[in-house]
Amino acid sequence: MNNNAVDSLTWPDVESQPWDVRELPDSLRDTLIVSATQVDGQCVVISRYGDDSWRLDGVPSNKANSNTYLKFKLVPAAFRAVMKAIMYRYLRRGRDSQQRPKGSTLITFLSHAAAFLRYLNALALTRLALVTPIVCTNYAAECRVYRHSHHGKSKPLSQGTLSHRFHAVEALYELSQYTHDPIPQHPWYGTSATAMAGLTGSGAPHKQGCKTPLMPDEMFCTLFQKAYEQVRGGQRLLDLRDAVVSIVVDRRVQKLRAVTSTKNQHLAALGWKDGIDALNKAILYLRTACYIVLASTSGCRNHELANLQSGAHRRTEDDEGTIFHWMRSKSEKTETGEHDWMSPEAAVQALHIMERWAEPYQAMISTEIAERRRVNPLDPEIAHAQKQQSALFLGATKNKGNQVRTLSDESWGLALKAFAKNAGLGSLLASHQFRRKFASYAAHSQFGDLRYLREHFAHWSMDMTLGYAMDDGWGNHLELDLYNEIQAELEDIKLGTVDNWLGDEPLAGGYGRSIKRWQRDPANLALFKDHRTMVISIAESTAIRSNGHAWCTADNDGCIGNTMERTRCSDCNNAVIGRGHLAIYRQLYNNLKELLESNDIGESGRMRVLRDLDRCREVFMQLGYDPESGIA
Numbered sequence: 001m002n003n004n005a006v007d008s009l010t011w012p013d014v015e016s017q018p019w020d021v022r023e024l025p026d027s028l029r030d031t032l033i034v035s036a037t038q039v040d041g042q043c044v045v046i047s048r049y050g051d052d053s054w055r056l057d058g059v060p061s062n063k064a065n066s067n068t069y070l071k072f073k074l075v076p077a078a079f080r081a082v083m084k085a086i087m088y089r090y091l092r093r094g095r096d097s098q099q100r101p102k103g104s105t106l107i108t109f110l111s112h113a114a115a116f117l118r119y120l121n122a123l124a125l126t127r128l129a130l131v132t133p134i135v136c137t138n139y140a141a142e143c144r145v146y147r148h149s150h151h152g153k154s155k156p157l158s159q160g161t162l163s164h165r166f167h168a169v170e171a172l173y174e175l176s177q178y179t180h181d182p183i184p185q186h187p188w189y190g191t192s193a194t195a196m197a198g199l200t201g202s203g204a205p206h207k208q209g210c211k212t213p214l215m216p217d218e219m220f221c222t223l224f225q226k227a228y229e230q231v232r233g234g235q236r237l238l239d240l241r242d243a244v245v246s247i248v249v250d251r252r253v254q255k256l257r258a259v260t261s262t263k264n265q266h267l268a269a270l271g272w273k274d275g276i277d278a279l280n281k282a283i284l285y286l287r288t289a290c291y292i293v294l295a296s297t298s299g300c301r302n303h304e305l306a307n308l309q310s311g312a313h314r315r316t317e318d319d320e321g322t323i324f325h326w327m328r329s330k331s332e333k334t335e336t337g338e339h340d341w342m343s344p345e346a347a348v349q350a351l352h353i354m355e356r357w358a359e360p361y362q363a364m365i366s367t368e369i370a371e372r373r374r375v376n377p378l379d380p381e382i383a384h385a386q387k388q389q390s391a392l393f394l395g396a397t398k399n400k401g402n403q404v405r406t407l408s409d410e411s412w413g414l415a416l417k418a419f420a421k422n423a424g425l426g427s428l429l430a431s432h433q434f435r436r437k438f439a440s441y442a443a444h445s446q447f448g449d450l451r452y453l454r455e456h457f458a459h460w461s462m463d464m465t466l467g468y469a470m471d472d473g474w475g476n477h478l479e480l481d482l483y484n485e486i487q488a489e490l491e492d493i494k495l496g497t498v499d500n501w502l503g504d505e506p507l508a509g510g511y512g513r514s515i516k517r518w519q520r521d522p523a524n525l526a527l528f529k530d531h532r533t534m535v536i537s538i539a540e541s542t543a544i545r546s547n548g549h550a551w552c553t554a555d556n557d558g559c560i561g562n563t564m565e566r567t568r569c570s571d572c573n574n575a576v577i578g579r580g581h582l583a584i585y586r587q588l589y590n591n592l593k594e595l596l597e598s599n600d601i602g603e604s605g606r607m608r609v610l611r612d613l614d615r616c617r618e619v620f621m622q623l624g625y626d627p628e629s630g631i632a
Helices: 077-095 102-121 134-143 161-176 217-232 234-250 255-267 275-298 301-308 345-377 383-385 409-422 432-447 451-456 480-501 510-519 531-541 564-572 579-596 602-620
Strands: 033-039 042-048 052-055 069-071 147-150 153-156 313-317 325-328 338-344 396-397 403-407
Touching: 033 052, 033 383, 033 396, 042 052, 042 301, 069 102, 077 102, 077 161, 102 161, 134 161, 147 275, 153 579, 217 338, 217 345, 217 409, 234 255, 234 275, 234 345, 255 275, 275 301, 275 345, 275 432, 301 325, 301 409, 313 345, 313 510, 313 579, 338 345, 345 383, 345 396, 345 403, 451 564, 564 602, 579 602
Parallel strands: none
Antiparallel strands: 033 042, 052 069, 147 153, 313 325, 325 338, 396 403
């Protein structure tokens, strides 16, 4: 990597450099600036074309340092020169009708392109000009039959990986046209990488559903409870940490064993009996606990939590005095940049804990910046450190002299697995599962089953009517992509519900009986080409939410069966009651029978109880259930 300041440039600025290198002599080509940054207002080169590897600027902060480089040693020697020309063109211009790629896209492309180039090298094809459609088709066939080891099992490449590999071949064809060694023909004319990977038609991603596994409720509740317990006790842990630091400052001349003993004695006096090693471990677990609480209650991606800075929390108040809490971070997923996430009190607690937790690490970054300035005022690493100087989720790397940087996604994977294992939940846990779980819970909340979530989010509504709670600065950058994921979860729930309605089991409620009558007419079923089409049509055209004791299809909130008079749903034209609701009606039926025996409910109370008992019996009859014998 070139660490010097920008020399006098052949072109007025970096952006005015040519889009490809075909017409440049080698000496001038190798001086092209691939990436640069600003250090205290001065432009400093990070990488030049002639370097063996290019470090890219703009890679998300949750990527390990090793994942910020384009490493051309991955490519067979015969193809390195042309691959540099291809990568430069891709970096400067992008592909036809596409935006210029970000750093992570470039790194992924090089990795998958290198696999194809190694395949060519094994065939003794040392120039792209020798690549034919037959070669590309054979490569695709080998990729499909290839097996790799995953958790001790032999598995084929996923459709996603196949798609990446095949798209890389297409990109090589397109971008090589701007080099002296172009691939002569399209790799698979008449089809596409997406089709080659089986991701079109019924195999299209939007028809396959979400591939992120949904965390079981029991696991999530245990995990969140353990995490939140630690967050609530976080201030005490940080008090102990700071008390130990003050001791170390006073006794720096002591040997390590003596210092450790002094720390342990001081901790014991403060009520911590487990020693300094256990405290240090608890402090690291506190960081993971805060991550779990924030990921669970915000729906943020890993890199969006990695981008959290001190001062991320704000609050707004509407005209009725309702307080809304907001958490701001930067998203690399879209071009919007900064986003606001509405957050409950638990997230606010975790944010404040992490602000205090990160202070010593932020101080270490400040010290590093000062030292780098002393040695080389134009060290590009200064700019990299400055970007993370106020970050919250930090960690120190021992083999780099305790250099402090934002934790990588790989590090988070290990930390989350360790936390889950310590909670007795095994170790199969990944950061992206929290976003899926959040979307699922939010969708269920909109659906009606988890109404407490709505309270946590201060009456958060899915139709984005939050404008009244926003000020000029906060709440104007809502992450719409998260709402799309919640909507997708909501649609899945509706599809599953309607599919159950159209099964073989009986339904009660006015709308439930109507469905069964409609389903018995073959002419109605003939309107749809298959069962799935019928389910989708009904789900999309029907308002569905749960009130706990029935599915309500009314398109407003005016029905008292959802609030005060719940047994009214038994004959309501908007209600669907299935056998999944039987437990609720059994309990209600038993409670009403006990109430009937009371002597102080009066005649009007007695008449109402008898009416509600009849309504329960009507539900039981329609569902084929005998409340006395308990047989369905």
